[in-house]
Amino acid sequence: MDQAKLKHALAGVGYVADETLVMALHLAMMLGRPLLVEGPAGVGKTEVARALSRVLAARLIRLQCYEGLDASHAIYEWNYQRQLLAIRAEEAQEDTLFSDKYLLKRPLLEAITQEEAPVLLIDEIDRADMEFEAYLLEVLSDFQVTIPEMGTITAVTKPVVILTANGTRDLSDALRRRCLYAYLDFPDRETELAILTARAPDLEHRLAQQVVAVVQALRREELEKTPGIAEMLDWAAALSGLGVNDLSGDPKSLQATLVCLLKTATDRDACPSEVMARIVGKVA
Amino acid sequence: MQTTRFPARATPSERMADFIAHLRMNGMPLGPTEGAAALEALTHVDALSPEEVRRALKVLLVPDADRWRGFDALFDAFWFNLGKTREGTTQASVHSRSSRPTLWQPHFASSGGDDTEADMTPSTEDGEAEGVEGNLIATRTEALSQRDLRNLMDEASLREAQAAARKIARAIRDRRSRRRRQARRGRELDMRRTLRAAISKGDAFDLHHRTQPPRPMRIVALCDVSGSMTVYARVFLAFLKGLLDAQTGAEAFLFHTRLMRVTQALQDHDSLRAATRLSLMAEGFGGGTDIGAAINALTDRHGYALTGRSIVLILSDGYCTGAPEALSQSLARLRRKTRRIVWLNPLMGWRDYAPVNAAMQAALPHLDAHLPANTLDALARLEPEFARL
Numbered sequence: 171m172d173q174a175k176l177k178h179a180l181a182g183v184g185y186v187a188d189e190t191l192v193m194a195l196h197l198a199m200m201l202g203r204p205l206l207v208e209g210p211a212g213v214g215k216t217e218v219a220r221a222l223s224r225v226l227a228a229r230l231i232r233l234q235c236y237e238g239l240d241a242s243h244a245i246y247e248w249n250y251q252r253q254l255l256a257i258r259a260e261e262a263q264e265d266t267l268f269s270d271k272y273l274l275k276r277p278l279l280e281a282i283t284q285e286e287a288p289v290l291l292i293d294e295i296d297r298a299d300m301e302f303e304a305y306l307l308e309v310l311s312d313f314q315v316t317i318p319e320m321g322t323i324t325a326v327t328k329p330v331v332i333l334t335a336n337g338t339r340d341l342s343d344a345l346r347r348r349c350l351y352a353y354l355d356f357p358d359r360e361t362e363l364a365i366l367t368a369r370a371p372d373l374e375h376r377l378a379q380q381v382v383a384v385v386q387a388l389r390r391e392e393l394e395k396t397p398g399i400a401e402m403l404d405w406a407a408a409l410s411g412l413g414v415n416d417l418s419g420d421p422k423s424l425q426a427t428l429v430c431l432l433k434t435a436t437d438r439d440a441c442p443s444e445v446m447a448r449i450v451g452k453v454a
Numbered sequence: 455m456q457t458t459r460f461p462a463r464a465t466p467s468e469r470m471a472d473f474i475a476h477l478r479m480n481g482m483p484l485g486p487t488e489g490a491a492a493l494e495a496l497t498h499v500d501a502l503s504p505e506e507v508r509r510a511l512k513v514l515l516v517p518d519a520d521r522w523r524g525f526d527a528l529f530d531a532f533w534f535n536l537g538k539t540r541e542g543t544t545q546a547s548v549h550s551r552s553s554r555p556t557l558w559q560p561h562f563a564s565s566g567g568d569d570t571e572a573d574m575t576p577s578t579e580d581g582e583a584e585g586v587e588g589n590l591i592a593t594r595t596e597a598l599s600q601r602d603l604r605n606l607m608d609e610a611s612l613r614e615a616q617a618a619a620r621k622i623a624r625a626i627r628d629r630r631s632r633r634r635r636q637a638r639r640g641r642e643l644d645m646r647r648t649l650r651a652a653i654s655k656g657d658a659f660d661l662h663h664r665t666q667p668p669r670p671m672r673i674v675a676l677c678d679v680s681g682s683m684t685v686y687a688r689v690f691l692a693f694l695k696g697l698l699d700a701q702t703g704a705e706a707f708l709f710h711t712r713l714m715r716v717t718q719a720l721q722d723h724d725s726l727r728a729a730t731r732l733s734l735m736a737e738g739f740g741g742g743t744d745i746g747a748a749i750n751a752l753t754d755r756h757g758y759a760l761t762g763r764s765i766v767l768i769l770s771d772g773y774c775t776g777a778p779e780a781l782s783q784s785l786a787r788l789r790r791k792t793r794r795i796v797w798l799n800p801l802m803g804w805r806d807y808a809p810v811n812a813a814m815q816a817a818l819p820h821l822d823a824h825l826p827a828n829t830l831d832a833l834a835r836l837e838p839e840f841a842r843l
Contacts, residue, residue, distance in 0.1 A: 189505075196498070200495075337519075350513045351518070353519050
């Protein structure tokens with residue numbers, strides 16, 4: 171699949187990607203290397219993987235990282251209870267005890283044992299510990315997992331690996347070197363409008379333009395949590411759900427629906443109705 | 455756009471190697487592997503379209519967000535003749551300014567060859583910044599005068615500053631977590647794991663141990679290098695180096711009107727190269743200060759350095775061109791992300807000094823400690839204060 175086709179296909183499943191991101195995905199598939207996507211919260215990092223899996227008609231396997239994530243949660247674990255039961259029932263021979271039947275596959279092992287190449291999403295890798303990151307390097311470079319009791323399992327098909335991070339901690343140079351890199355920033359006005367139209371085709375064009383303009387203006391304000399694309403989509407859905415079709419005519423529901431955009435008390439206080447009226451007045 | 459003219463015999467792979475060297479010289483961690491990968495990547499894209507090549511090399515070679523922003527300029531400089539890279543290879547010679555690649559030349563346009571003189575005496579712009587009664591007033595101009603920091607690491611007093619910093623770093627380093635974690639040699643038995651292992655094994659008990667892992671407090675130091683702080687800059691830089699040497703994971707930043715991360719530059723074992731890198735970074739050194747903006751830049755762009763276990767150390771005299779409210783807000787934001795904020799103030803040691811200026815007044819409620827740092831002795835006396843934090 172060349173880049174133009176990939177871009178078109180992504181747009182087909184409702185993901186508007188810029189040229190650089192398309193290039194990153196294209197190369198990730200061509201070179202078989204993982205892709206690290208960074209950027210502020212809410213710009214669609216996780217969504218990239220979801221859209222790609224839909225385009226490729228591949229399974230999406232997701233590993234959500236957190237502090238304290240270890241190999242038994244990310245790779246595999248033996249099903250002890252089942253092994254014990256099998257021993258009690260004397261149905262298991264010793265050599266069958268450590269077989270596929272008693273193996274609990276966790277996302278990483280699952281991803282490399284698929285018949286058809288899946289999309290593996292390793293979400294918020296910066297939340298996991300350094301040790302786990304080191305382990306991940308091994309899996310990502312060789313696409314194989316060694317289980318002492320069974321031997322080495324090598325990938326049948328290479329998954330497309332997408333990692334996301336948003337700067338909770340600095341990632342190791344080794345991991346960065348192994349990965350392709352794409353930085354997603356908040357989109358400009360046209361792109362964001364295209365995203366909104368792709369996601370909510372029924373929305374009135376004028377309202378869509380207003381929504382995008384207000385969100386773009388809010389991003390320039392000094393807020394603690396800058397509203398992302400997800401918030402923008404929520405807000406548009408809320409407005410259309412309330413039957414609003416012109417922002418400047420309805421300050422009340424505007425203020426009421428701001429809960430979709432502003433997620434902290436300070437930000438709410440920073441945008442009282444006068445400020446919103448000013449912003450809307452500018453864009454209308 | 456004018457394209458760079460290469461020697462006719464240069465093959466594409468040679469040009470790519472040169473490009474990689476050019477990026478490496480500008481601070482990207484690249485090696486021969488990346489060069490090969492870049493050539494391979496070009497076989498998968500339309501190598502004749504400059505924009506495609508630019509995007510392909512960008513996603514392939516850039517390691518992080520900072521360099522993501524700078525890549526396009528570097529790409530243009532190399533392929534479109536906007537700057538000329540030095541002939542030859544990466545032997546980064548640091549002896550004289552003229553041997554720096556011309557790519558950087560515009561930044562140094564304002565400083566002539568007389569960097570030794572500029573070393574000690576403040577430039578005229580800084581001179582104007584000092585008010586009539588000798589009050590120091592920060593200016594907003596980003597004075598491009600270069601302070602040469604090359605000699606900063608070879609004086610006895612600087613060594614003393616480093617030693618003081620090391621002591622402080624050590625005082626807050628040796629902390630143990632309250633949690634327990636499995637360990638090969640631990641002080642206590644981990645009963646849960648021992649039993650769990652016994653269940654899967656059968657008869658024999660393998661003993662598992664656990665211990666309290668070290669949870670050091672991490673220092674994030676912000677050093678003000680604006681005009682009013684020039685006299686302290688060298689000794690504070692030595693102080694920062696001491697902090698970094700004694701603690702892995704410590705971070706150091708310089709700020710005047712902008713914030714720069716200098717952790718890696720200060721950790722450089724080659725002190726000559728470190729000094730060169732610092733003076734490259736400290737362009738605008740000796741200009742005005744905007745402490746609030748610098749702190750915001752820290753929380754926004756370098757948030758990974760801030761955890762519940764970090765101590766933020768601000769080395770500044772508190773003379774600031776930004777609005778006091780902005781400073782107060784930025785400190786309040788920082789407050790929520792860190793354990794402690796400590797302000798080291800070189801003016802504190804002066805007789806009759808009281809933090810009455812607006813910026814300090816705004817900052818004080820957010821600080822855990824406001825300590826003097828005007829002499830080496832004062833720095834050395836900080837240790838017990840930090841042990842208590």
